[in-house]
Amino acid sequence: SQQGEEDPQALSIQEGENATMNCSYKTSINNLQWYRQNSGRGLVHLILIRSNEREKHSGRLRVTLDTSKKSSSLLITASRAADTASYFCATDPYSGGGADGLTFGKGTHLIIQP
Amino acid sequence: DGGITQSPKYLFRKEGQNVTLSCEQNLNHDAMYWYRQDPGQGLRLIYYSQIVNDFQKGDIAEGYSVSREKKESFPLTVTSAQKNPTAFYLCASSIDLGHNTEAFFGQGTRLTVV
Numbered sequence: 001s002q003q004g005e006e007d008p009q010a011l012s013i014q015e016g017e018n019a020t021m022n023c024s025y026k027t028s029i030n031n032l033q034w035y036r037q038n039s040g041r042g043l044v045h046l047i048l049i050r051s052n053e054r055e056k057h058s059g060r061l062r063v064t065l066d067t068s069k070k071s072s073s074l075l076i077t078a079s080r081a082a083d084t085a086s087y088f089c090a091t092d093p094y095s096g097g098g099a100d101g102l103t104f105g106k107g108t109h110l111i112i113q114p
Numbered sequence: 115d116g117g118i119t120q121s122p123k124y125l126f127r128k129e130g131q132n133v134t135l136s137c138e139q140n141l142n143h144d145a146m147y148w149y150r151q152d153p154g155q156g157l158r159l160i161y162y163s164q165i166v167n168d169f170q171k172g173d174i175a176e177g178y179s180v181s182r183e184k185k186e187s188f189p190l191t192v193t194s195a196q197k198n199p200t201a202f203y204l205c206a207s208s209i210d211l212g213h214n215t216e217a218f219f220g221q222g223t224r225l226t227v228v
Contacts (some may be wrong), residue, residue: 031214042120042204042219043157048213050214088156092214101147101172102217104157 004032004089004105012111019076021108023089024069026114032065032072033102037086046074046087076110084112119226120205120220126228127192127199132161135190135223143218145211146188150174151202151222160203163188164211192225200227 007022023032032051035043049056049065049072056063062075081105086109090102118139127133139146149157156198159172163182177196182188188207192199202224207216 021211033216035219040202040222040224041219043206043217044219045216048216049213090217101145101159101162101211103159104149106154106156 004091004103005113006087006089006108008108009106010109010111012113014113015079015081017079019079019083019110019112021074021087021110023072023074023105025072025089025091026070027091027093029067032062032063033090033092034063034072034074035054035088035090037088037103039063039085043088079110079112081112081114083110085110118205118207118218118220120170120203121222122223123221125223125225127225128228130194132191132193133225134207135192135203135225137188137190137220138186139188139207139218140186141207141218142185143207143209144185145210145215146182147206147217148172148178148188148190149204149206151204160190162189162211177186199225204226 002024004025033048034046037043047058047063049063060077065072086107088104088107090104121136147162148160158174159181163169177189204222205220208215208217
C-alpha cells in the first residue's frame, strides 16, 4: 500500500531557483527517505531522516520532518538543469519490530528550465 | 565495481508466456526487493526476501513468483496469470530488512507484452 504522497505532482522552475516538494504519510514511521529517479532509470538514494530528527542537510539538499503532522519536505537550493528528475519519498513504517520494506509515493516530477 | 544489475534492459513477451527477469547484486546485502512502476506512478512492492531461501509477498504478488537460492540473486518470473504485465520493473537490495537502511536500485527492466 502506498503511504507517502508527494506534492506537487509536477514542478517547473528556473535554473538557480529553489525547489520545494512535500510528502505526507499516514502511519507511524521509523524513518523517511528521499530518492531521485532520472527518466527510465533506477532510483538513487538521496537522504534518510529518522523519526527522532527534525532536519537534515546534504550538500544542496535540506530535508525536514514533522512527525506530528506526518509530513516531510525536500528543498533543493540553487537548482541546476541536471536536477531535472522525479523525486520520491519512501517511508519505513513502524510495524512493531518487523520490517516489510519501504513504501513509496507517486513522486514529484521536477523540471529545471535553463 | 559494486552494485546491483538487472537484465535484460528491455523484454518483450507474447501473451501467455512466462518470462524471468534477472537481478544480481555483489553488495553482500541480505535483503532484496522487486518493485513494479507504472507510468506516472510510484513503486509498488511485488516480493521481498530477507535471507536466502526465504521470501514474502508484497502488495501485488499475484501473477508473479520469485526464488532466492543464492544471496546474490533474486530472479522474478512474470507468469501468464499476470493480467497486465507491461510495466517497468525495479530490483533493489539493502543491507538487511532492519530499519534505517537505504535501498540500492538496479537500472530496471522494461517489460512489454506484444
